[in-house]
Amino acid sequence: MTKLLIDTDPGVDDALAILMAFADPAVEVVGLTVAAGNVGLHHTVRNALRLVETAGLDLPVHPGCPAPILPPPPSAAFVHGEDGFGDAGLPEPARRASSVHAVDAILEAARRHAGELTLVCLGPLTNLAVALMIDPTLPSRVPRLVVMGGAVDGRGNTERIKAEFNIGFDPEAADIVFRRWPHFELVDWEATLAHGIPFDRLDDWLTAETPGARLMRAIAEKRHAWVRAHRSATHSHLADALAMAVVLEPALVAEAEERHVSVSLVGEHTRGMTVVDWTCRTGLAANVRIARRIDQAGFERRVEGALRAG
Numbered sequence: 001m002t003k004l005l006i007d008t009d010p011g012v013d014d015a016l017a018i019l020m021a022f023a024d025p026a027v028e029v030v031g032l033t034v035a036a037g038n039v040g041l042h043h044t045v046r047n048a049l050r051l052v053e054t055a056g057l058d059l060p061v062h063p064g065c066p067a068p069i070l071p072p073p074p075s076a077a078f079v080h081g082e083d084g085f086g087d088a089g090l091p092e093p094a095r096r097a098s099s100v101h102a103v104d105a106i107l108e109a110a111r112r113h114a115g116e117l118t119l120v121c122l123g124p125l126t127n128l129a130v131a132l133m134i135d136p137t138l139p140s141r142v143p144r145l146v147v148m149g150g151a152v153d154g155r156g157n158t159e160r161i162k163a164e165f166n167i168g169f170d171p172e173a174a175d176i177v178f179r180r181w182p183h184f185e186l187v188d189w190e191a192t193l194a195h196g197i198p199f200d201r202l203d204d205w206l207t208a209e210t211p212g213a214r215l216m217r218a219i220a221e222k223r224h225a226w227v228r229a230h231r232s233a234t235h236s237h238l239a240d241a242l243a244m245a246v247v248l249e250p251a252l253v254a255e256a257e258e259r260h261v262s263v264s265l266v267g268e269h270t271r272g273m274t275v276v277d278w279t280c281r282t283g284l285a286a287n288v289r290i291a292r293r294i295d296q297a298g299f300e301r302r303v304e305g306a307l308r309a310g
């Protein structure tokens with residue numbers, strides 16, 4: 001059984017991704033470590049607790065770093081709502097967060113499940129970067145790291161044109177991870193754009209009378225209205241859900257490229273940009289496996305399954 005630790009900043013698409021992991025009987029989620037990102041840490045922790053409660057599970061939620069290494073952080077409240085969960089007026093969760101900090105929880109999970117832990121990062125990389133600063137040998141105990149982040153073709157989705165949100169939120173943290181984690185998998189914003197789910201299909205799955213679908217229905221309403229209005233979109237782009245599909249079913253990656261990727265720390269439009277050495281000019285070893293094409297039907301099957309089952 002895969003042991004999975006999820007670092008996350010929920011967030012509507014984080015929520016769906018986490019429900020997908022909870023719905024997979026082949027996976028044991030050992031905990032949620034929480035980052036500040038889409039909205040402030042107090043909201044993201046509360047939302048993580050709500051997800052665990054919705055699924056009726058008993059697993060720890062560890063609050064992490066409250067801010068990026070160098071502030072000020074941007075916010076994605078205009079997409080995810082002021083509380084990160086669509087301002088749906090959800091009741092307070094009854095569960096309490098763990099007193100163990102997310103960074104300690106990452107280090108501890110890697111020790112306890114050495115050689116068998118999969119770590120997936122669905123938010124800014126602050127917690128993982130600090131963990132790496134404390135223990136640079138961490139990657140030797142974690143055989144698989146999957147990161148949702150970056151925009152390898154440079155389209156980006158933030159005001160700094162070339163930067164994707166998770167990397168742009170904390171470029172220094174991303175730089176530490178991209179330099180020090182010898183090799184990991186990346187599901188980026190460009191892959192996300194290429195794998196949208198038509199709203200009519202998603203809306204249909206969201207009518208399921210399961211606790212997970214009910215929660216997603218409530219929290220996604222604002223985000224979907226915003227995306228439809230501002231991007232005239234016919235498809236929903238669920239970055240974290242796509243990354244989670246790859247985590248749960250690696251064979252869904254139909255096309256991948258191994259490249260050296262670094263993070264730009266400077267530039268009015270480029271701070272937080274992921275810089276890919278497409279033509280191998282630097283001579284640096286590939287540190288990232290970039291998922292370029294993912295089996296769309298398999299991805300949608302995972303999303304539908306999680307909403308109808310959970």
Ligand code: BDR
Nearest residue numbers: 011076122165166239240
């Ligand atoms: C990423 O940014 C966040 O808003 C989403 O939750 C996702 O992790 C996409 O750029």
Ligand code: CA
Nearest residue numbers: 011014122123
């Ligand atoms: Ca996220």
